[in-house]
Structure formats: structure tokens, C-alpha cells
Amino acid sequence: MSSFGKLFRVHTYGESHCKSVGCIVDGVPPDSPLPRRTFRSSSPAGGLRSEFDTVRVQSGTEHGVTLGTPIGMVVQNKDQRPHDYTETDLYPRPSHADYTYLAKYGVKASSGGGRASARETIGRVAAGAIAEKYLKEAYGVEIVAFVGSVGPVALPFTQEEDEVLGKEYLDLVKNVTREEVDKEITRCPHPETSKKMEQTIRDAKARNDSLGGTVTCVIRNCPLGLGEPCFDKLEAVLAHAMLSIPSTKGFEVGSGFRGTTFPGSKHNDPFVADPENGDNRLRTTTNWSGGIQGGITNGEDIYFRVAFKPPATISQEQQTATYDGKAGTLATRGRHDPCVVPRAVPIVETMAAIVIMDQLLQQNARSAAAALLPPVTSLPPTMVFPGQRK
């Protein structure tokens, strides 16, 4: 399906060589300002291409104010001709979507991989910018993603054997800003590592090869109570969102895979009162849960990591087969990004914003309904929420 979300809902269209790509965003709160500098481009990143796309808003706003009606957005494609039939079309690119799109639809776009292109994500980023702006203004939500590794080059943080996650990494997650991230061409906010990554990317390019990597994302100041049991636990919807980004192979939240090696006694996050906090909310002293317990946010930072495989399109010669099953050698021509991970950072952020926005609207619907009835008073005090117990 070309749609994501339930109440804040994004529909996208478009592939690489059609007229335009774009989206319709449903469920935008009315009477709120649109993001000004329209959208943080997903492009000017660590790779080697720079594209600047203009998003043209078609509907749903007047005088700079959202109307609550669907917002249509269009981004022109530069290369609109379907390709002519070339020799390269004889080969499905290994590990790309050429073969599977053909198998699925019985017919293929001249670009081969149909909508399996980063270009499709432009519509998402435009939609996510609206969600982000709302979340920031209404709740002070901050969403920051950064590159944690490129190929074999990772953040050099140490981690003791008995630490679920290392202190340096947790500090970065806690404090890193978008400004710090965008200062580095690789979007890795550790200048020394960023330099190494840059060099690694240049080397890969020189070898006509490609590199994957990982992106970490943190969501701060997220309201409590988001996430819909049982099937739409917040981590489940986040995982869905992240693995819908092209080239992703993995997702882990909080302590993730490493956390599975620790016993409960070390992994549990103890509760503690928060004296600065007027509403009696509890906090936790550690946050291996990654801000989500039982599928529902507990108010702590939500952080997660996403794995990106190396891009499939490389200019090296590859031994493979034609669509007809004849063995042969393919060397894809043209410019290709050796590493898309830096460019993926705003896409990760945007999908996170869309998820949180959608879950927020769902929880709002419930809590606004519950607020209209007087609380049932017959229950013991621990069975109603502290913040509501006046």
C-alpha cells in the first residue's frame, strides 16, 4: 500500500522516471502554521550527488495556515522520460528490486525497481516536516538522528562487558542536536569518526563499490501513553516505519540485541520520583527500555538504531544472469551513491515524526473522550493515574 498511518496518514505516489513524485497528507491539525523553510531536504548529504527539490504545496492551506483538509504536495522529476530499451535492461541488478518488481507486477518500469527508490521518500519527508513542526510546537518534541557507523567505521565508544550500553553512546543519544549532526558531511556528530567515514566512502567510490551503515535516532519529550496495544505497540509501528525505508535490514530499540544477554536484575529500569516534576510522574533511573514499556511510552527518551545495507547498484563488474537466465557480467553505468546512510538521516527522523504524530492523535481521541466523564471514584487510588488524581 502507498499509505502509512491511521489518523495522520501519508499517501505517496511516483517512481524514478515519471513526471513527479508526491504525497497527500491527511489528518493535519487545522489552524496551525506550515513549516516555513519548507522542508529540510533529504539530499545534501555525505554522498556525492546533491539534488535540491522544490516541494510545491497544492492544497490544504491558505494564508500560511493549515485548513485541516488534505495537503497535496508535488515534486517534479528531472528525468521524466522512461528510458529507452538498453543493454543494461537485459540484467536485473543483483540485490536490487528489478527482478522482484517484475515478478510482482508482471511488468516493469524502465527504471527497473519501480518505487524502490529513495526518490519515493521525498513525499514522506515533506509530510514528516509537518508532523515535526506540530510536535515541536505543541509538546516540545525533539527528534534527532545521526550516523553511527559507515561500513566498518563505527563510533569508537568503549563499552564495558557489564554495561548494557556504553556511557559515551548514551550521552550522545541524550544530548546530540541536529546542528551538531548537520555540521558533519557524513552526519556523524563525532568529527574524528566523521573524517574516517568520509575517507572510507571516497575509497569505496574509487573502487566502484558501496557501503552500508547504521543510523541512531532519539525522540525526546514524547508524551506518556502513546502506542496502541497489542498489535500497534509503539516499537512495532516504529519498526514498521523504519523498515519501510529502502535498504534497511534491521531495527532495535533501547538495549536491543545486546540487551538480550543481560539478566532482568540488570536490565530492569527502576522507578524514582521526579521532584522537579509537579504532576507526580515517575521517572526511571536507567532507560534500557528505550522509553517504551508494554508498547507504550513512559516519557523517557525513545531511542533506536536502524541498519542500512550497502546500495545494490555498483559500477564494478558482477557475475550474474540476464532475465532470460543467461550467465553474464553486469557493470552498471552512471553515477551511483556509494553510501546512502547520511542521506537516510532525515528520512529516519521523518518516519519517526509521522509515527509519533499518528499515535498522538489516536491517544488524544481516547483521552479527550475519557476526560468528559467524571473519574470512577470507587477504585483504590493506585488504580487511577497519579497525574489525574486530584
Place this chain on the structure above:
Amino acid sequence: MSSFGKLFRVHTYGESHCKSVGCIVDGVPPDSPLPRRTFRSSSPAGGLRSEFDTVRVQSGTEHGVTLGTPIGMVVQNKDQRPHDYTETDLYPRPSHADYTYLAKYGVKASSGGGRASARETIGRVAAGAIAEKYLKEAYGVEIVAFVGSVGPVALPFTQEEDEVLGKEYLDLVKNVTREEVDKEITRCPHPETSKKMEQTIRDAKARNDSLGGTVTCVIRNCPLGLGEPCFDKLEAVLAHAMLSIPSTKGFEVGSGFRGTTFPGSKHNDPFVADPENGDNRLRTTTNWSGGIQGGITNGEDIYFRVAFKPPATISQEQQTATYDGKAGTLATRGRHDPCVVPRAVPIVETMAAIVIMDQLLQQNARSAAAALLPPVTSLPPTMVFPGQRK
């Protein structure tokens, strides 16, 4: 939401101390036999409790044949009384769902964590059994999951630095059967490791502690062309399904996180003709993609790994706080599973079956519609699917 799937759709209800748990399954193909020995229980597993639940089918079948109408299923709860108000109710269990359910709903069930209980998954397993049986009979699909690690004890397979994944692991993924898995109490199909895991679980239990672990799942003989771009890529829906299982923290498919450290030239899966295969389908010589390319199945084995954190409920004393924010010590009484990973195996399988079944119905709708029109003949041969090009 309590629903999962689009055409094969499962709705569940129930928490720990209510009358029953159950589900409604929509979209079951009509005129097919129900699973006989009704359902492989999710229970008789490596932990220490054994529960046997009887699933009572309410509707949607007659004379042992499905009618195509919704199948209602009910499983009685044994402990149906809401708990009395006890001292333990003063404390939200650390890293459990007690606090977040209360924050979300403003009121909490006596069991604390509402539907964040493995008991909710019984309805899923019943639904998944129907999907599995259909997939097996119609396509020969095999779904096998197994335990790969419990706490620090993992399969002892070696992995060379230049190998994306080790040969022993890949062989296991390729060949392991449910029988081999169920022979071991830990559901780790490597007897020696299983013994170690068992001992580790006993030790944890003796310490009143708990352990997490990982489950690997493989789906064999899955038809080509499943997965709906862009937002419902197969890996995205699988990740959603897996992270909707209680206690999960991570998901990776194919080469996963480790694959991000390899260059494209090593990570790409070359195509090759399959001489035994009459329909001109291509195969790949490696399968780092995990059977999914561009979000769509390519016919190779789909395999993925799921991370389970250690259970939050432990009997050790934990320093934490009451709902009212007073510091104190909690030691949860009663029996608790020290490790749920072996019991999670059938739940992983069931969610995999539900996902594949649902995607299959969606793809069937498309391909059945396309099959009614003559193929457009003006296109170059490589733009239509080999299997359809006669």
C-alpha cells in the same frame, strides 16, 4: 488496535484475569479443512510452567470445513477473579507495563499490565495455525523458528571475519525442522547448546533472576512477489508483527546489522538460472537479502532474527518507587518464568504465518485481476515477467 492484517485479519481480546481470551479471524479461505489437532500450544516450553489451553471454535466452520466467514475462538482463563487490592499493587513493576498502562488508560487492570501479557498471544497462535495450514497445503510453505541464544549462551558457530554470516548458521537455517526444534526443551536445535541454556535458565531461576535471548525464524517455499511497496514492504510488516510480540526489542532480516559492515560487492546476491526449474525463474547464489528485495519476496528463504529482553517480573528485591513516588523495595511473589524465549518460538512462527497469508491474499487479488486481461504485447521482452512470457 486489537487487529492485525488487511485481508487475513486477526482481532484479539482479553487480559490476564478476565473470563476468557480469544480472537476473531477474518478472511479465512472458504472450503478448506481446519487444523485437526487443533493448535500447537505455545506453552509446553523450556521454562518451567506448563499450561494447556483448549481453544473452542465458535463459528465459521461446519462439518470440519471453513465457511469463509469469521472464525471466533475462545480460550477460558483459569484465574478469572480480578485480584484484590494487595500491597504489591503499590508498586509498578520496573520495566513492566503496569505504569504505562495506567498512564495510557487512566485506570489499570488488577493484573497491572493489562494486555501486555503473553496470554494475549493465545488468540494469535490459534489464528496463525489456520494460516499455516493453508500455506502448507496450497504452497508447501514451511515456517520454522528456533532459539539461537539464551542470555549469554549462544549457538557456538564460528564466523570468519570476511563472512557475512557463518556457514553452520546458514546450514541450520536452511535445513532445521520443527521436529528437531521441539525435541529440545529449550527449542534450541543444537543439543549441546540446549543443555547449557537449560542450566543457565535453572541458575537464573535459583537467583530469582530472568533471561532474554534471540529467536531465528525461516520461511521456506514462499511464493515470489509478496510484499506491498512502499510502506508495507514485507520486511516492514514482518518487523511490525515481530515487535508486537511482548518483550521484543529488535528485528533483523537476512544479513541484518552485521551486513552493514560489508561492501556492496560482497553483499550483493548474484542471479543464476535454475536448470531444475521449469518456469524460468531466477535464483540467487547467495542470500544475504534474506529472500526479500525491494520489499518483495524473490522466492529464496526468508530468515530473520528477533531479540527478546529478559522478563521484567523477577522475585529479587528491587529498589524502585511506588505509584505515589515513595522510594521502596519490591520483590514480586509467585511463580514467574525466568525465560520466555522457548515459549516465544511458536508465537514467532504464528506471526510469520499471519503476515505471509495476508500478503498472499493481497497479491492474489492483484494477480487474479491482471490475469483476466491479455498481456500488453508492445513491450520489450525483458519488461514482462519470464514466468508469464509464453
Place this chain on the structure above:
Amino acid sequence: MSSFGKLFRVHTYGESHCKSVGCIVDGVPPDSPLPRRTFRSSSPAGGLRSEFDTVRVQSGTEHGVTLGTPIGMVVQNKDQRPHDYTETDLYPRPSHADYTYLAKYGVKASSGGGRASARETIGRVAAGAIAEKYLKEAYGVEIVAFVGSVGPVALPFTQEEDEVLGKEYLDLVKNVTREEVDKEITRCPHPETSKKMEQTIRDAKARNDSLGGTVTCVIRNCPLGLGEPCFDKLEAVLAHAMLSIPSTKGFEVGSGFRGTTFPGSKHNDPFVADPENGDNRLRTTTNWSGGIQGGITNGEDIYFRVAFKPPATISQEQQTATYDGKAGTLATRGRHDPCVVPRAVPIVETMAAIVIMDQLLQQNARSAAAALLPPVTSLPPTMVFPGQRK
């Protein structure tokens, strides 16, 4: 699909001769009391059968308070055996669902019409009772339906040629109560007409024939602003809900079909200030719109009419054909309701309640989100809602 609604969502299961019928209700506001005298039965009505069903709540409540989690409900079927194969099974009943269910599913339930039975609506009525109670308590919403005609016997109200709708009818719509409706065995709140209807039903029964009729429903005190443009206009969703009730053939809202013969100058509803109304809301002096304009409620009474065809199952001999296409005569044995219209009254009310509840939650999600941002002040005063302009 066996589901209705988006946020307040009802899933049903069950056919005539299975173990039970039931439903799962998702999206019930937490911390609200359940309807006490559990559910107004859909049964004890103008026909001749009386069934009393006990709804057993399975989950989603404790101590009489809703938890916000799905509410499972089960109603045992009395006749649980699939029928044996009898001579009657040779004929699809004319105008019943026997033939179409068989065509759709390729296999048929022994009851023939599968889920096309009023019995399926029991789950809906149970779900609707929860919605009704909430709407009543939170907003004072009143929903009253009544029988307006049975076969050729209709309310005897006069209507001038130049009147869109007659005054007596409008007065009834405005003022009728459930008590007045339920006083009459036919649920037509006009005692003289009710007597005639009763006699007509007895005559039909004596002739082994059946009768249709119409039901009018009014929703009072519905909040402004409900209904989701463009596809989920309130009247569209109401029509969907009403025509999902078995045996319905038509729906009209406000002035309906008759309104199409009047010019705009007579049909438009002029606005007027409401001096008693503190929040500056406008009212209309007439209400041919039926409380909905542009698909959105304007706060006036919502009223609509639903057409029910005569039941298909009659004991008269009918010339028809067997499944095999052999001409023959069918006279269905057993008890059959000659007229289901009185029994349809609570089902109409229940579907109305479910629709309003669902739309309310959707609008709550939006307005709660909008309320968190300061209103944009740069707009001319008429471009923001009077009730919000302080």
C-alpha cells in the same frame, strides 16, 4: 469484512447454527461505567417470537469499569447443530442469501444464508449499548427510532403539497421518546396506527406471507463538527451503517427523496442566532438538511429513514428452482417472523450510536490536537469559529 468503525470499532462473528455469536469492541473510552441492565434486547418486538439472549462480557472491564482494552462479548446460540441434509436444502430460498452465499464462498452453511441473519446483529447491539451510554453521559445525546410504516399501513400524517415534510411528522421526530416507542408492540408510537399495523401483521401471518416497512431515527444533541469529508461524510457513514442491517433497501436523511422536488429557495435552512446559547452558536429555523451540511453535523437534530423489504422466508408455496436448476415448489417450514421491522428499531439505534461514537473520537483527535496550538491570529474574524473566538 466483519468490522465496522475506525476508532470505535466493532468486529462480529457467528452465524445461525454455530456455537455462539459475539463481538469484540475496540476503542471504548477507559474508566467509564458499563451499561447496567446490560443490553436492551433487540428481540421482544412486534413479531411473534420472543428470544432473550444473555450477553456475557469476557474482557475489558473490572469492578464494573471499562479498562480501555477490547471488550469481548459472547451470546450462546440455542440451536447449535448444523442441520442435517434435508429436502429443503435442495432449494435456495428466493430473495434470501442462500444462493449468493454459496456463489461467494463456494460452500454454504447448513443455515443457507450464512451470516445474513438478524442473529448476527446481536453483537452489534451489545456494542452499540456501550456507545449509547457514553454518548448519553458525556453529551446528552438521545437516539430514538420508531416504526413509521408496516407494509401499506403508514403514519396517517397529512402533508401539504408545498410542505417539504409535514408538521405532525416533524413534531414526532422532535419529541418522541423511547418509552413512547416501546409502549407499542409494533414500536410505532401512534397507538391507533400501531393497532392497524398489528392487525396487518396478524393477517400476513395468517396468509403465510411477510411484510416490510420503514423505520425513522432521530439523533438529538449531537455535537457540531462530526463527519469526515469527503468520503466519510456523516450521511455516507450512516447510510453505510443502515444498509449493513439485513433486509434494508433504502436510506434518506432530512428532506430525502421528497426534498428533491423543492427549489433551493424553499429548501435552504436559514441561520439565526440562538439567544439562549452562550457560545454564539448559530441555529437554523428549518432543518431540511437533517442536521448535516457538507457532510458535517451542524448541531440540529439528525433524522433519517430506513426502508426494510418484506422478509424472504415465507411458508407459502413459491414456484422457483433447485440449486440444480430444476423447476419446483418451495414452502419453507417452521416459524418465521412475518415482519421484522419492530425488531429492527434497536438495531437502527445501535448502528446510529456506533457511527456517532466513532466520528466523535475522530473529531476529538483533531480538536484536541488543534487546541494545543495558539490560534493563528492573523486571520479575519469570520475565518475562525465563533465558539473559539475569545
Place this chain on the structure above:
Amino acid sequence: MSSFGKLFRVHTYGESHCKSVGCIVDGVPPDSPLPRRTFRSSSPAGGLRSEFDTVRVQSGTEHGVTLGTPIGMVVQNKDQRPHDYTETDLYPRPSHADYTYLAKYGVKASSGGGRASARETIGRVAAGAIAEKYLKEAYGVEIVAFVGSVGPVALPFTQEEDEVLGKEYLDLVKNVTREEVDKEITRCPHPETSKKMEQTIRDAKARNDSLGGTVTCVIRNCPLGLGEPCFDKLEAVLAHAMLSIPSTKGFEVGSGFRGTTFPGSKHNDPFVADPENGDNRLRTTTNWSGGIQGGITNGEDIYFRVAFKPPATISQEQQTATYDGKAGTLATRGRHDPCVVPRAVPIVETMAAIVIMDQLLQQNARSAAAALLPPVTSLPPTMVFPGQRK
């Protein structure tokens, strides 16, 4: 929501004075030709304005062939400026959507009624053209709608008291073609009546008044078995679709409201073998059911009627109130259509096509799945579908 359909899914955006209106169509079968003369305009009809809109296809096709991916379509708006603030903005138009949009969203578009404009339906018509073409080519489905009445001028067909519906009307429904409909400026395929309607419209225009009317639509050659019990019965989804069209107030299928006055013995449709028909399908000798029984198509013609109220915007002076509640007089300036019913004809057809297409894909998913298993042979012969019993 701005979306309609489940598998064939249409998302629209746009209001009167924004840059463009448009849609994304999801679920188009791949490898099928696009409608050539792109789209039958919804415009050149009985009213007095003529607009010709160019639909620009953005994506989802190449070389004139659909790719199976979403088709984006855009239609430029001619009057793109938001209006300046004028005196007319002081008054909500009576019976228009100005007031309710403001109440719903808290802010209003300069056009007042937001998306409650016929302009929004352009996207639907573009989407429906794709569905229609497919249905025509794959199944020979014919969808024809026509105007049955304009204000008080209706088709002059006689109807005997004991006839459910008159013979002339039924003949028209059975045989009328689009060519016959489009020959008349009013789209009423009865030349004499059409002339009267035209004159009536001119008179209304001269009086600065407006007129409603009714549209009848027939769907021929629709496959058996479409419609999803219980909530998505075909008539329910059709009613939803029709009442989502602006200005509609009613829907009736088959015998409709009039049918409620007849007894079952006259209203039931007897079955009969169809000797010309090789697949053993049964036909019915009458068709008061309107081609749908138990919510599922039986292969007979589906026909229904839709009520359109007179347009709210008229140039006569109307006594009403300002947004601020001050009594006053409004005479809307500018050109207004005195009657939209002729222009509604293609919109009714388009929504019918979208519904059938979507239901077809849903049924295809089911029957394609069922076809892969051998039929269960233990059942009595009447319990499996004749057409499948070989």
C-alpha cells in the same frame, strides 16, 4: 478521510481555490492499458457552465501501460487565489458547508465550504475511469446512469398500484446506453421529458433559484459473489459511495422504499434455470432485489436511485444571519449552477465503478486462495457451488 476503498483505493486532495485538485489511485491492476481519451469529463452537462479540465497523469504508467504502482493525477485549478475578505464572507450560506466546516476545523477556507465542492469529485472521476475500463475489458461490465427527475419534472412512466416498479422504468434500466443518455443535455434519456427539464432549469435560473433531482444507475454483467458480509454488504458500500457525493440526501436499491409496501409473496424473486447459460448459474424471473441478495451480487442487474437536493447557493435574497449571529440578507453573487443533477451522472457512475472494482479485488483474493486447495468432497452436493461442481 480523503480515502475510499480497500484494495482499489482512491485518495483525493484539493478545494476550490487551491493550486490543483487531484488523487492517488492505489491497487490498479498492472499491465493494463489506461483509458485513452483520458476521462469523460464530469462537466459539459445540463447546467450552464462548461468547464474542461485536463487530467495530467503523474506516475504509475509507462508506454501507456499501467505498472501496478500508484497513479498520481493532477488537475490545475483556474482560480487559484484565496479570495480576499469580502462582505459575502460575513454570512455562512444557508444549507451550504460554510458554517459546518468552520465549526469542524475552527478555521475556514476562503471558499467557505472547503472540500464540499463538486470540484473535489474530479479526482474521483479520473480514478473511476480506470476502474470502468478494467471492468469493461475483463468482465464486460456496463455502468450507465441517467437523470430520472429534475425538481418536480420526472419521467412520466405509469405505475400500476400492484406493480412494485413500472414496466417502462424497468425497460429503461435494462436497456439504456450512455450514448442515449449523453445525447440529451439534461442526461435524461427521454427526449420529451428532457426538454421539460431543460425549460424548468432555465426558469429556475431566471428566478435565481435552484433545483434538485434524482439519478438512476444500473450496473450490468457484474460478476456473482461481490459484497463482503456483514458490514460491507454491497448495497451498504454503494450507499456509502453515493452519499459521499456532494448534495445527496438519499439512496435506494432495487424496489427501494416503494418495495416496503408489498408482501413477501409479491416481492420475492423466484429462481429459474438459464438454459443459455453453460455454467448452471440460476437466474431470477423478477429482480426486485436489485441484483443483490444478502449483501452479495447474484448476477442480475444492480440498479439504484440517488436523491440530490437543490444546490444551496442561489442568487435570491435570503433572510439569514451572519457568523456573528446578526440577522441580515444574503444574495450570493456570481454564476451558480441552478441544477447539478445532469453533471452528477458521471460521478454516480464513477463511484459505482470504484465500488465494484474494489469488491472484485477483495473477492478475487478469496476465490484465488480457495482455488488452490482441492474442494472438500465430503459435503452434500447442494453445499458446493454449482458452477464449481464438475
